[in-house]
Amino acid sequence: MFIISGSTHQRLGVALAQETGAEFCGVVNKAYPDGERYVRILRQVSGRDVVVIQNTFPDEKIVELLLLLEAIHEAGAASVTTVIPYMGYARQERIFQEGETISARAVARPIGMRSDRVLTVSVHTPDVLDFFGCPAEDVDGLREVVHYLKGFTPGLVVAPDEGARERCSIAAKELKAPLHVMSKTRLDDRTVETDSGRVSVKGQTVVILDDIISTGGTIASSALLLKDWGASQVLAACTHGLFIEDAANRLRVCDDILSSDTLEGVYTRYSVAPAIAAAL
Numbered sequence: 536m537f538i539i540s541g542s543t544h545q546r547l548g549v550a551l552a553q554e555t556g557a558e559f560c561g562v563v564n565k566a567y568p569d570g571e572r573y574v575r576i577l578r579q580v581s582g583r584d585v586v587v588i589q590n591t592f593p594d595e596k597i598v599e600l601l602l603l604l605e606a607i608h609e610a611g612a613a614s615v616t617t618v619i620p621y622m623g624y625a626r627q628e629r630i631f632q633e634g635e636t637i638s639a640r641a642v643a644r645p646i647g648m649r650s651d652r653v654l655t656v657s658v659h660t661p662d663v664l665d666f667f668g669c670p671a672e673d674v675d676g677l678r679e680v681v682h683y684l685k686g687f688t689p690g691l692v693v694a695p696d697e698g699a700r701e702r703c704s705i706a707a708k709e710l711k712a713p714l715h716v717m718s719k720t721r722l723d724d725r726t727v728e729t730d731s732g733r734v735s736v737k738g739q740t741v742v743i744l745d746d747i748i749s750t751g752g753t754i755a756s757s758a759l760l761l762k763d764w765g766a767s768q769v770l771a772a773c774t775h776g777l778f779i780e781d782a783a784n785r786l787r788v789c790d791d792i793l794s795s796d797t798l799e800g801v802y803t804r805y806s807v808a809p810a811i812a813a814a815l
């Protein structure tokens with residue numbers, strides 16, 4: 536088996552090759568002066584099983600993934616498994632207002648056409664898996680973050696909104712800590728309001744767990760309440776850390792921020808490679 540990494544995942548690709556015993560296939564990957572992409576795979580993959588790993592975020596990474604999939608197809612690979620650690624556009628999995636489109640389907644379809652199997656990691660909603668039109672599964676990155684959080688022995692796990700309840704409830708059980716679910720109202724793309732009955736957190740380490748941190752508004756709003764209630768330490772944990780715009784500044788209220796390597800960055804503290812390797 537060959538592992539081919541797109542530009543979003545050089546390190547994770549190498550880690551996966553080590554975990555699975557697969558060969559790593561290098562790629563020439565560049566942009567022309569006008570911004571158009573160019574890719575060339577550097578090993579003979581004809582008749583071989585190939586795993587390609589790349590996010591669909593930001594937008595230009597989608598083009599890169601489609602070019603890689605075409606190149607692998609042209610080269611005559613026996614099978615192609617596409618691993619998408621962070622699937623951008625998964626939050627628009629349905630039409631919320633007339634005139635919109637199902638963006639997740641628009642992105643997933645062409646990827647599925649050149650894949651025999653797709654793996655996502657902690658995708659925002661499993662509803663998007665059907666859009667690939669080929670066998671697709673979601674790999675749960677929760678076990679990895681829970682494993683990492685055990686070192687902090689949190690006294691409370693906080694779900695920042697209803698959508699995070701199920702994930703946080705599993706984590707709370709594993710961490711042997713109670714669960715508290717906040718009530719979140721989104722005012723606009725960057726602003727949320729969090730409300731909740733007060734819970735006793737005085738002197739405790741509390742972890743707020745979400746699937747995605749984007750602008751940081753959701754986490755910051757919960758963290759401010761928890762600090763106000765006397766928590767000694769507030770940790771913000773997620774699988775996918777986008778940290779866009781001034782997220783780092785907004786999250787200064789948190790004592791620590793941890794995210795996985797589905798999006799590699801300064802807050803990456805744990806890897807989802809073992810979970811992906813097990814699924815492969």
Ligand code: R5P
Pocket residue numbers: 696698724725727745746747748749750751752753754
């Ligand atoms: C929303 O449904 C997600 O689970 C996250 O809570 C959201 O994407 C976080 O966004 P932000 O960091 O911008 O508040």
